Amino acid sequence: MRVEIDQDKCCGAGSCVLSAPEVFDQRESDGIVVLLDERPGDELREAVEEAAERCPAAAITVLEQ
Amino acid sequence: MTTVRKIVVVGASAAGLGTAEALRRRGYDGELTLVGAEAHLPYDRPPLSKQVLAGAWEPERVRLRPEEKLADLRLDLRLATRATGVSGRQVLLDGGDRLDFDGLVIATGVVPRTLPGVEGVGGVHVLRTLDDALSLRVELLAGPRLVVVGAGLIGCEVAATARKLGLDVTLIDPLPVPMTRQLGPRLGELVANLHAENGVRQHFGVGVDSVRSAAGRITGVVLTDGTEIEADAMLVGIGATAVTDWLDGSGIPVDPQGVRCDAYCSAAPGVYAAGDVASWEHPVLGRIRLEHRTNASEQAMAVAMNLLGAQQEFRPLPYFWSDQYDTKIQMFGWPLPGDELEIVEGAPAEGSFIAAYRRDGQLTGVLGWNSVRGLRPYRQELMKVMAG
Numbered sequence A: 001m002r003v004e005i006d007q008d009k010c011c012g013a014g015s016c017v018l019s020a021p022e023v024f025d026q027r028e029s030d031g032i033v034v035l036l037d038e039r040p041g042d043e044l045r046e047a048v049e050e051a052a053e054r055c056p057a058a059a060i061t062v063l064e065q
Numbered sequence B: 001m002t003t004v005r006k007i008v009v010v011g012a013s014a015a016g017l018g019t020a021e022a023l024r025r026r027g028y029d030g031e032l033t034l035v036g037a038e039a040h041l042p043y044d045r046p047p048l049s050k051q052v053l054a055g056a057w058e059p060e061r062v063r064l065r066p067e068e069k070l071a072d073l074r075l076d077l078r079l080a081t082r083a084t085g086v087s088g089r090q091v092l093l094d095g096g097d098r099l100d101f102d103g104l105v106i107a108t109g110v111v112p113r114t115l116p117g118v119e120g121v122g123g124v125h126v127l128r129t130l131d132d133a134l135s136l137r138v139e140l141l142a143g144p145r146l147v148v149v150g151a152g153l154i155g156c157e158v159a160a161t162a163r164k165l166g167l168d169v170t171l172i173d174p175l176p177v178p179m180t181r182q183l184g185p186r187l188g189e190l191v192a193n194l195h196a197e198n199g200v201r202q203h204f205g206v207g208v209d210s211v212r213s214a215a216g217r218i219t220g221v222v223l224t225d226g227t228e229i230e231a232d233a234m235l236v237g238i239g240a241t242a243v244t245d246w247l248d249g250s251g252i253p254v255d256p257q258g259v260r261c262d263a264y265c266s267a268a269p270g271v272y273a274a275g276d277v278a279s280w281e282h283p284v285l286g287r288i289r290l291e292h293r294t295n296a297s298e299q300a301m302a303v304a305m306n307l308l309g310a311q312q313e314f315r316p317l318p319y320f321w322s323d324q325y326d327t328k329i330q331m332f333g334w335p336l337p338g339d340e341l342e343i344v345e346g347a348p349a350e351g352s353f354i355a356a357y358r359r360d361g362q363l364t365g366v367l368g369w370n371s372v373r374g375l376r377p378y379r380q381e382l383m384k385v386m387a388g
Helices: A015-019 A042-054 B014-025 B067-072 B130-141 B153-164 B185-197 B293-307 B373-387
Strands: A002-005 A024-026 A033-035 A060-063 B006-010 B031-035 B076-078 B083-087 B090-093 B098-100 B103-106 B110-112 B145-149 B168-173 B201-204 B208-214 B217-223 B228-230 B233-236 B240-242 B266-268 B271-273 B278-282 B286-288 B319-324 B327-333 B340-347 B352-359 B362-369
Touching: A002 A033, A015 A024, A015 A042, A042 A060, A042 B014, A042 B293, B006 B014, B014 B031, B014 B293, B103 B293, B130 B233, B145 B153, B153 B168, B153 B185, B153 B233, B153 B319, B185 B201, B185 B319, B185 B362, B217 B233, B271 B278, B271 B293, B293 B319, B327 B373, B340 B373, B352 B373, B362 B373
Parallel strands: B006 B031, B006 B103, B031 B076, B103 B271, B145 B168, B145 B233, B168 B201
Antiparallel strands: A002 A060, A024 A033, B083 B090, B090 B098, B110 B240, B208 B217, B217 B228, B266 B271, B278 B286, B319 B327, B327 B362, B340 B352, B352 B362
């Protein structure tokens, strides 16, 4: 699993940090998403997919490789 | 165990697509039809009043998912198709097709209200769809004097975008300050200041009496206090109405708010609603309908789980954000008129602060004005309140 984020789309809601704090964080200054782990393990798949679905800016894409 | 095998989702925007995604993610492998009235692939609406209207993003950029991710969902995707009714366990489509279902999700959203007497008047716009945004953008490129009627989220964001494009903008609202319903009067005043600093003319506490036109195009507006404003274009942002007319006679309960659901987002056996169109019984906040982007996704996930048999109440923490000029406004919670307001961090004069809303000592909402991460502890506290 590979995770892509689009910081330009991010609105800083922070939903992803609630869903998968191991993978996502927010910048201190403006709350924009920061990717902590581009290739999270499979044990985090459900949390990461939930983060992508929950994101109100459609800024997270989960890819297979 | 669920036995649902034929699910029809009506509405192909954030809530409808989100439901379809959540169903597949949770292992639903039956038939899944997604019906969308617009011809575009599912797209996101918040950027329409900002990046799309400003021309910073090409229209393709607002797609909710890349095409390959859509293909993964194995949808019977029916775009440019309207549902016209529900009869028994069938959805009727405008082309004459009938779709059998044992699970139905209503996610038809809302349509903007407009002013009486402006139908067919050139230069008068609403903003809900991508086509609305592109049409308004063409209008703005001609450099009109723009009047914005309604100083809610859409009106304020369009006013900000139009000012950034260098246009002459007048913002009108019958309430004394903008965004009163969302923020309350005290913080609404700060939004008024923000627009004044950026050169927006303002007429608050006054309504529109009539729209003037010549040769089928708007030439100005007359306000209820007699003020006349010359204008070449108008954006009407005075709220929206749930799209439920197609459910007339179906037996699915609808009220003036929207599709009337219980705490599980269910309106009838096997029938659910999600997103802007859904009015439901929030276990903490009471009957509520949210036109918030975040709610579309969260309610979609709740509906998908309940369709598959989870029986979980939907008790989200409401959230919205708004970007105007360089200011980001975020609100968690559901403050009501009369709640106490306290600045708990920063200061309005510094252009960055956090405000807490409380009622009887209990936190009801928190607002961040150019302040994001500091909201976290308040958000956590509010989430506990919503968990009950």
